Amino acid sequence: MDSITGSGAPQRQPASFVMKCGGSTLAALPDNFFEDLRLLQEQGNQPVIVHGGGPAISGNLERLGIETEFVNGLRRTTEDVLDVVEMVLSGSINKQIVRRIQAAGGRALGLSGSDGGLIQARPVDNSAEVGFVGEVTEVRSNIISGILDLGYMPVIAPIGVDESGQRYNINADTAAGAVASFLGAARMIVVTDVPGIMKDSGSGKAVLPAVTVQEIDEMIASGEIYGGMIPKVKAAVSCIHGQVQEVVIVDGSVPGILSRVLSGEEIGTRIVQPK
Template identity: 40%
Template sequence: MMTDHKPDPALLARAETLVEALPYMQRYAGSTFVVKYGGHAMGDADAAEDFAEDVVLLKAVGINPIVVHGGGPQIGAALKAQGIESRFIDGLRVTDAATMKVAEMVLSGAINKEIVSWIQAEGGRAVGISGKDGRLVTATKIQGPHDLGLVGEPDDIDTRLLDTISRAGMIPVVAPIGGGADGQTYPINAANFAGALPLATGAERLFLLTDVAGVLDKEKRLLTDLTPPQIAGLKADGTIYGGMIPKLQTCIDAVEGGVDAAVILDGRVPHAMLVEIFTKAGAGTLVRAA
């Protein structure tokens, strides 16, 4: 006897989403994506699980993700617990020898291995490293009008370790710590660290996952597509300011260096990265060269 069968609406919607995503998956197969996972975006357990699922799926469909994580809030908490005061200039932490040791411990230790565990809990295989490993990133001390202490910026990148990990079917998770030619260890701003990798690796996309929706206009509406000249105009009229300026500068440097696109996304939104990559609507602010 035949009976009427009505498909589950949720399963039907999911199937339709997968069908819509298929051309995008095929387009990016074999590509490298650099994903900066911000310290502020790590605070929610459900969001962390979604992020890990997304990264594992990217690898499963033939994309090679490279995860670079921050950890500013976690470093601040660890410093406070040890009675070390944090001081900032232009958004960067002034770093002496004691602060540097705590930063390396938190970034290369607790946070890095926690993200590796999240990815592996979702069925992926991840390797946690820092920029010091395999001389991935050689850093130099930041020079400027203010002395930030032992804060570095990427000077030279050797991608052989990343290439080896990716070719082995694993996902590199990188702490933003670099070693100087002088033997000194330098913490590096995670966005600056991540922004230097696409040009060296030939990555097609750079994602900055943070705790904001993206770039908003003066009416608080999301601006989904921007070019460097448009960004300059928004900066001039005060629409963008504060911490969004260095994020967008990282995006500009990437796309002007040859990266296809850079995206600022809210890492707290479930599966925001997949929505951005695999749907027409997207989920954040996408920056392309003019």
């Protein structure tokens, strides 16, 4: 992605944290995760949530008989596919997350990147291959600021829009990183179903407390990171750009995980930008 600039550049104190989570992971999280979010909000923190929903999109496309394929990890997005992507991300998944936060006593407001032109986008370079997939050019952070100032945590579906009103399917990790960068947040929390990046310590697998992007590339090349962990790690790395200097991968099923990360406890894996 190109460097992110524009009128949506940071205009406020950084949000406490930006959290990214896949739709399927969020659906499986225990109630105490959302109670932890509510507690953080009551303590004056300002969570900003960006979510995905790939499996639910695929399931709905299959039920509707709409073919889908992936090109270099990006879903090929025709107009028909885009209708389903928007329906699932901005509709069912977004509202499910909002309802769970509110059921736990928190205050949340769901929106998509097309609302108010929140996430401005343009076609990716290989749009001829992947269709209506976009990259972020600007996040109108004043919209998020306004929601935070009202005492709500924004829950954002990664749909982008351009000046003509054309919608784009935005990779959730890329969208989360852009939101964090425009808000001036230096750290992101990526909630997954794994405790972090695992490495063989000789006496079994152990969680790496910290790793650089370069070290991750080396571990993938050597086979130390393999299988289903590769896309999880690459997704976390893709959140690091702009002002985002650190991404923390955590297991959302661990009680009080967000509070523990924000309190400085060494839990999960920190992926850091090299100095």
